[in-house]
Structures are given as structure tokens and as C-alpha cells.
Amino acid sequence: MLEYKLQDKKEEPNTFTFGLKPFRIVFMGTPEFAVASLDALRVAGFEIAAVVTAPDKPAGRGMKLTESAVKKYAVESGLKILQPEKLKAPEFIEELKSLAADLQVVVAFRMLPEVVWAMPRLGSVNLHGSLLPQYRGAAPINWAVINGEKETGVTTFLLQHEIDTGEILIQESFPIGENDTAGEVHDRMKEIGARVLVETVRGLASGTLSSTPQTGSGTQNIVLRHAPKLFTETTKIDFNKPVKEVHDLVRGLSPFPGAFTLFNERTLKIYRSIAEPGPISITPGAWETDNRSFLKFACTDGYLLVKELQLEGKKRMEAGDFVRGLRNQ
Numbered sequence: 001m002l003e004y005k006l007q008d009k010k011e012e013p014n015t016f017t018f019g020l021k022p023f024r025i026v027f028m029g030t031p032e033f034a035v036a037s038l039d040a041l042r043v044a045g046f047e048i049a050a051v052v053t054a055p056d057k058p059a060g061r062g063m064k065l066t067e068s069a070v071k072k073y074a075v076e077s078g079l080k081i082l083q084p085e086k087l088k089a090p091e092f093i094e095e096l097k098s099l100a101a102d103l104q105v106v107v108a109f110r111m112l113p114e115v116v117w118a119m120p121r122l123g124s125v126n127l128h129g130s131l132l133p134q135y136r137g138a139a140p141i142n143w144a145v146i147n148g149e150k151e152t153g154v155t156t157f158l159l160q161h162e163i164d165t166g167e168i169l170i171q172e173s174f175p176i177g178e179n180d181t182a183g184e185v186h187d188r189m190k191e192i193g194a195r196v197l198v199e200t201v202r203g204l205a206s207g208t209l210s211s212t213p214q215t216g217s218g219t220q221n222i223v224l225r226h227a228p229k230l231f232t233e234t235t236k237i238d239f240n241k242p243v244k245e246v247h248d249l250v251r252g253l254s255p256f257p258g259a260f261t262l263f264n265e266r267t268l269k270i271y272r273s274i275a276e277p278g279p280i281s282i283t284p285g286a287w288e289t290d291n292r293s294f295l296k297f298a299c300t301d302g303y304l305l306v307k308e309l310q311l312e313g314k315k316r317m318e319a320g321d322f323v324r325g326l327r328n329q
Contacts, residue, residue: 022047023205026101026120030054032069033190034107037127040194041105042077046201049099050080052109088113103204105197106159117159122204124159127193129186130227131155131171133214136164137227141189145182146252147225148244151175152185154193156200158211167211169200179274181254230257237261237270239285243302247275250304258310261297263287267312270304277302291327295319 024047027038042048051074059066067075074081084092093115104117104124117124130140132155137143144152153173158166172192176185203209230253237246237259250273253259258269280298282288288303289295296303310316 023103023201024049024099024101025201026050026052026096026099026104027070027107028052028104028109028112029070029107030068031108033129033186033193034109035069035073036190036194037105037107037197038070038073040198041201042079044198044202046205048077048079049101050082050096052082052084052096054110055083055085087116103201105201107193107197111163112159114161125156125169125197125200125204126159126164126166127197128155128157128164129189129193131173132157132164132168133222133224135225135227138229140227141185142182142230142252143225143227144252145176145180145185146249148248149176152189154189154196156196157214165214167213169203169209169211170196172196179251179272181251181272183255235259237297239297239299239304241299243275243277243299243304246297246299246304247273261285263311269310269316270306271309271316272307274305274307275302276305289323289326291323293320293323295323 025041026049027034027041028051029035029038030053038048038051051070053068053070053074056065056067056071058064071081071083082092082095086092087110096116096119101120103120103122106112106117106124106126112124128136128140129152130136130144131151131153135143135152141152151173153171155171156169157164158169160166174188174192200209235253235257237249239246239261250259250270254271258271260267260269262268276296278301280301280303282298284298284300287295287297294305295309296305298304306319308316309319309322311322
């Protein structure tokens with residue numbers, strides 16, 4: 001593993017060079033997860049030739065145009081910004097060519113056409129939120145938690161035709177706690193991923209890092225799990241399942257989009273819970289409360305003790321506050 005130390009973010013980064021020319025990167029990303037990686041690359045001294053991010057989109061009650069988290073960072077840092085509607089648009093392709101990047105770095109962005117990912121002399125590298133080949137797809141963090149994994153990690157790999165199948169460069173794993181939410185895993189992962197990405201780019205730039213096929217030795221007999229996009233049907237809680245499975249669904253969908261059930265004919269989202277295995281005295285899906293401190297739902301082999309929730313039309317709150325409000329009503 002290459003060792004390095006990031007500079008204080010308040011200082012201007014030094015230019016990272018090989019030979020007489022700065023090493024030029026085009027960075028592609030959109031959400032807050034990608035900002036940590038962009039910042040780490042910039043602070044490590046790589047020249048960011050441009051940032052490619054999603055077009056501004058209307059959001060909120062007023063449908064005001066909103067910038068992506070990556071664009072906001074790029075504006076604050078004085079970086080060149082490209083926001084193409086279509087990645088195959090001739091004017092975007094020509095502008096991308098004119099940047100003469102040595103490498104493109106992709107973090108939480110759209111699927112790229114070959115004319116884009118194959119353009120730089122070193123190709124394009126992607127940071128993925130799983131230990132590939134496990135959890136290929138759009139929601140690897142959520143599915144790892146939903147499936148009760150005790151470990152996950154990050155992978156940097158070279159882009160090729162099929163999504164998330166390129167040759168692996170570096171992987172690093174870390175544990176998932178039994179009550180960790182997807183949001184907590186996300187926050188740890190973005191920092192670990194940023195560090196691994198800097199290490200990857202250094203290795204590619206210096207020619208000291210080689211890649212390994214995902215279908216190499218030791219993967220033939222592994223059952224692969226996938227990470228498809230989350231839909232509404234995924235987020236509905238089925239209490240006719242073991243309590244651990246329900247608990248894992250809750251934390252795997254927290255804080256977004258949130259696992260839900262119906263409570264007095266209104267949508268109730270559950271964001272934090274504790275699994276309490278054991279005998280039940282009520283039908284799965286029914287609930288109990290002391291009207292003071294707890295709310296719990298019966299599953300097939302125990303109770304799901306709710307810690308944080310949000311009733312439709314209300315703010316997110318602790319379960320105790322919620323049940324005391326029920327008593328007052």
C-alpha cells in the first residue's frame with residue numbers, strides 16, 4: 001500500500017507531476033458522496049482539468065433550480081464545470097477532448113458511453129461502494145446492510161463495456177455493525193473511498209499499480225449478490241418475516257428512502273430499530289406500546305423495537321415522543 005499524508009485543506013494544494021507536466025484529471029460525479037473524493041484528489045495535488053456533473057434540477061416546493069453537491073464544491077474551488085444533458089453530444093465530446101486529460105475519475109455518476117470512458121490515455125477509473133464482484137449495481141450500500149452483511153468495502157476499477165465489471169485496482173474492507181444504518185456506512189465509506197482513490201490515481205500515474213480481472217482465481221464458486229435500484233415495493237415492511245430481517249431492512253433504508261408500514265391508515269417510516277428475538281403474544285404486524293416510552297411491532301420470531309420514526313405529515317422523532325403524543329390524543 002502506498003503511504004501518503006493529505007495536506008491541511010486550508011492550504012492550496014501542491015501540483016502533482018510526473019516528469020515536467022502536471023497529471024491532469026477530469027472528475028465525474030454528482031452527489032455528496034463524490035465530494036470527498038474530489039476534495040482528496042485536489043488536496044493531494046492532482047490537476048483537476050474539469051468537473052463533469054449533472055445539470056441543475058428543480059427541487060423543493062418552489063421548484064428552484066438546485067446545483068449538485070459536486071458542482072457547489074467545484075464553484076467554491078474555482079474549477080471548470082461541465083454539465084452535459086447528453087454524454088454523446090458532439091459539443092461535449094469535443095470539449096472533453098480539448099482537456100487532454102491523462103485519466104478520468106468517476107464517482108457516483110451516470111453510465112458512460114465508450115467514446116467517453118476510453119478517451120484518456122489511461123482510461124477511466126471508477127470508485128464503487130462494495131467489494132466487487134459483490135453488489136454490482138446502483139445501491140450497493142443499501143443492499144449490503146439489507147442483506148445483513150458484516151463487512152463491506154470500496155473498490156477502484158477500470159471502466160469497460162459492462163457496468164461494474166472492469167479490472168480491479170485496489171480494494172479495502174471495513175466492518176458493518178449490527179445496528180449500523182446505510183447512512184452511517186455511507187459516511188465512513190466516502191472517507192475510506194477518497195483515500196483509496198488517491199492511492200489508486202498515484203499508482204496509475206506512476207505506473208506502479210496493476211489491475212486484476214474480477215473473474216480471477218477464487219471467484220468461480222462465489223454466489224454473487226446484486227444491488228439494483230430501490231423501488232417502493234422494496235421499502236415496504238413485511239412483518240411476516242424474522243425480526244432480524246426486518247431490522248436489517250429498516251437500517252438498510254435509513255435515512256433514505258426509509259422503510260415504511262401503515263399505522264392507523266397513514267404511512268409510518270421507521271429509521272432506527274432494535275431487534276428483540278423471542279416469543280410473541282400478538283399477531284405479526286400488530287403493535288404494542290406502554291404509551292410512555294416504547295413502540296414495538298411483532299414479527300414471526302420476536303419484536304421490532306422502534307427507536308426513530310416519522311408519521312405521514314409529521315416530523316421525524318423519537319419513538320417515546322411519538323407514543324406520548326398518541327396518549328395525549
